[in-house]
Amino acid sequence: MSDGAIRTSGLRREFPRRKDQPRVALAGLDLEIPAGEVHGLLGPNGAGKTTLCKILSTVLLPSGGQAFVDGCDVVAQAAAVRPRIGIVLGGERGLYTRLTARQNLRYWAAMYGRGGRAGQLLADRLLDRVGLLDRADERVETYSRGMKQRVHLARGLVGDPRVLILDEPTVGMDPVAAREFRALVGELRAERRTVLLTTHDMAEAEAVCDRVSLIDGGRLLGTADPRTIGGWLGAFEHVDVTGAPAAVLAQVETLPGVSGVTELGSGRHRIETDRSGATQAVLEVLVAAGLTRLSTGTATLEEVYLKVIGERGLLV
Amino acid sequence: MRSAGLIAAAVRFQLVTLRRSPGDLLVLVTTPLLTVTFLAILRGAGRHDVQAYGVLAPGVMALWSIGVLVCGQIIDTERAGGTLELLLASPAATALVVFGRIATVTVCSLLAIAEAWLVALVGFGVLVPVPHPWLFAATLLCGAAATAGWATAMAGTFVLARSTRLFQNAISYPVFVLGGALVPVALLPVGLRWLSRLVYLSWVSQLLRDAVRPAAVAHPLPRLAMVIGLGAVGLGVGLVLVRRVSARVRATGEAGLA
Numbered sequence: 001m002s003d004g005a006i007r008t009s010g011l012r013r014e015f016p017r018r019k020d021q022p023r024v025a026l027a028g029l030d031l032e033i034p035a036g037e038v039h040g041l042l043g044p045n046g047a048g049k050t051t052l053c054k055i056l057s058t059v060l061l062p063s064g065g066q067a068f069v070d071g072c073d074v075v076a077q078a079a080a081v082r083p084r085i086g087i088v089l090g091g092e093r094g095l096y097t098r099l100t101a102r103q104n105l106r107y108w109a110a111m112y113g114r115g116g117r118a119g120q121l122l123a124d125r126l127l128d129r130v131g132l133l134d135r136a137d138e139r140v141e142t143y144s145r146g147m148k149q150r151v152h153l154a155r156g157l158v159g160d161p162r163v164l165i166l167d168e169p170t171v172g173m174d175p176v177a178a179r180e181f182r183a184l185v186g187e188l189r190a191e192r193r194t195v196l197l198t199t200h201d202m203a204e205a206e207a208v209c210d211r212v213s214l215i216d217g218g219r220l221l222g223t224a225d226p227r228t229i230g231g232w233l234g235a236f237e238h239v240d241v242t243g244a245p246a247a248v249l250a251q252v253e254t255l256p257g258v259s260g261v262t263e264l265g266s267g268r269h270r271i272e273t274d275r276s277g278a279t280q281a282v283l284e285v286l287v288a289a290g291l292t293r294l295s296t297g298t299a300t301l302e303e304v305y306l307k308v309i310g311e312r313g314l315l316v
Numbered sequence: 317m318r319s320a321g322l323i324a325a326a327v328r329f330q331l332v333t334l335r336r337s338p339g340d341l342l343v344l345v346t347t348p349l350l351t352v353t354f355l356a357i358l359r360g361a362g363r364h365d366v367q368a369y370g371v372l373a374p375g376v377m378a379l380w381s382i383g384v385l386v387c388g389q390i391i392d393t394e395r396a397g398g399t400l401e402l403l404l405a406s407p408a409a410t411a412l413v414v415f416g417r418i419a420t421v422t423v424c425s426l427l428a429i430a431e432a433w434l435v436a437l438v439g440f441g442v443l444v445p446v447p448h449p450w451l452f453a454a455t456l457l458c459g460a461a462a463t464a465g466w467a468t469a470m471a472g473t474f475v476l477a478r479s480t481r482l483f484q485n486a487i488s489y490p491v492f493v494l495g496g497a498l499v500p501v502a503l504l505p506v507g508l509r510w511l512s513r514l515v516y517l518s519w520v521s522q523l524l525r526d527a528v529r530p531a532a533v534a535h536p537l538p539r540l541a542m543v544i545g546l547g548a549v550g551l552g553v554g555l556v557l558v559r560r561v562s563a564r565v566r567a568t569g570e571a572g573l574a
Contacts, residue, residue, distance in 0.1 A: 057405040082407040093398025098336040110325030111408040
C-alpha cells in the first residue's frame with residue numbers, strides 16, 4: 001500500500017528485440033504524486049511517458065519495480081486499480097468513429113458498470129461538460145480532431161475516476177480547444193481528482209500543472225515547479241536573421257545573455273539566448289543595423305534539456 | 317447480474333455497430349446468389365427431392381462464414397482501432413464483452429436462413445416445408461450458440477496468429493465439407509466421416525435436413541446436446557484464449573498495436 005495517488009518505485013520496462021539488446025523504456029523510475037495534484041510529465045519522444053501511462057492503467061506489465069495507483073499495486077491488484085483510473089490517449093485512435101459520440105460514451109459507461117438509463121444520463125452529462133451535447137448524435141468520424149479529443153476526455157471520465165491519466169491530450173487541438181481543455185483540467189483539480197498529464201508542450205504544462213516532472217531515457221530527471229519551466233521558456237529563445245554583416249553578429253555575440261551564434265546557411269544566422277530579456281536587446285541591435293528579415297522562436301523541449309538539464313540538474 | 321448487464325451492453329453495442337457497418341454482413345448478399353446456384357443445379361439435374369438441401373446449404377454456410385470472417389476479427393479490429401487497450405484498462409471482463417458481441421453477430425447471421433427460403437419461394441416458386449418446426453428452431457438456436465463459442469475461440473486464435481486472412485479463407489471450405497453444409501456427411505468418404513463428427517456444424521446440418529423431412533427424427537435431443545457440447549468446448553477454448561490474449565498483450569505491450 002502507498003499514500004500517494006500515484007507512486008512508482010524503481011519501475012522498469014524493457015521491450016525485447018530480436019538480435020539486439022532490449023529497448024529500455026523505463027529504467028528504474030521513481031515518482032510520487034500526491035492526491036489532488038495535477039502533475040505534468042514532460043519528455044521528448046521515446047522518453048518513457050506513454051509506457052508509464054500504460055503501466056499505470058494496467059494495460060502493460062512492468063519488467064521490474066512497483067507502481068501503485070490510489071494505494072493499489074497495478075500488477076497484483078489490477079482489478080482494483082481499473083475502476084479508480086480513467087485514461088485518455090491522444091490522437092485519432094481509441095474511438096468508434098462510425099458511431100456517434102453518445103453511442104461511444106454509452107458503451108464505455110456500460111463497461112464501467114453504468115449501463116441502461118444511468119449510462120444514458122451519464123453520457124449526456126459528460127457530453128454537456130465537454131461541449132458536445134448539441135452534436136452528440138453525429139458520427140465521430142465527422143468531428144474535427146479537437147472534437148474527437150473532447151470525446152476522448154469525456155470517455156476518460158465515464159468511470160468517475162479518482163486518478164486521470166491524460167497522454168498527450170491536446171494533440172491536434174486548435175488553440176481555442178486547447179484553452180477549453182485547460183479549463184476542464186482546472187475543474188478536475190477543483191474536484192480533487194489526481195491528474196497525470198503527459199505533454200511535449202512546456203507552455204501547457206506551465207498553465208495547468210501544480211508540479212512538473214521531466215523524464216528522459218526512462219529516468220526521472222527531476223521535478224520542478226511549473227514557474228521554473230516558465231522561466232526556461234522565457235530564457236531560451238532564438239532570433240533568426242538573414243543578411244546580417246559579420247560586424248553586427250560580433251556585436252550581438254557580446255551582449256549579455258547571448259549564448260551563441262550559429263550559421264544556418266544561405267546568409268541566415270541563429271542567435272540563441274539563455275537569459276530572460278536578452279532577446280529584446282538582440283532585436284534592438286539588429287533593427288538598429290537596418291536588418292528587418294528577422295524571426296524569433298522559443299526553445300524546444302529537447303533544446304531545454306540540452307541547455308538546462310545537462311548543466312544544472314534538478315531537484316529530485 | 318453484473319455479467320448479464322455487461323453482455324447486454326455488448327449486444328446493444330454490436331447491433332449499433334452492425335447498423336453502421338453493413339459490410340460486416342456482406343455474406344447476406346452472397347447467400348441469395350448461392351441459393352439460386354444450388355437450386356438451379358439441383359432442379360436442372362431433376363433432383364427435386366433434395367431441393368431443401370439446396371436451400372439449407374447457403375444458410376449453414378453463412379452461419380460459419382460470418383463466424384469466421386467477422387466474429388473472428390473482433391479482437392484484432394479492436395486492437396487496430398486502439399480500443400483494445402482501453403477495454404483492457406476498464407473494469408469490464410474482456411472475454412464476456414467479446415462473447416456478447418460475437419453472439420450478436422452470429423444471431424444476425426441466421427437471417428441468411430430466411431433469405432434462402434425467400435429466394436426459393438420468390439425465385440423458383442418452391443416453398444420448402446418444415447415438418448418439425450420446433451426441432452428446426454432449436455437446431456438454429458443451438459447452432460448459433462455453438463458458432464458463437466467457436467468464433468470466440470477463433471477471435472482469440474487470430475490475435476495470437478499471423479496471416480489470419482489466409483487462414484480464414486483456407487479453413488472455410490474444409491469446414492463446409494466436414495460440416496456437411498454442402499453434402500450430407502453420409503456421402504463423404506468413410507475416412508472423413510469420423511472427423512466430421514467432431515465438427516459441430518455436421519450435427520447442425522444433419523438436424524436441419526431431418527427437420528425438413530416428414531419422417532420422424534431419430535434421437536433429436538442427444539444430437540442437439542452434441543451441438544451444444546461441441547459449442548461449449550469451443551467457448552471454453554475461446555474464453556481461455558481471450559484471457560491468454562489479454563495477459564499476453566499486457567506482457568508484450570501489443571495491446572495498442574495497429
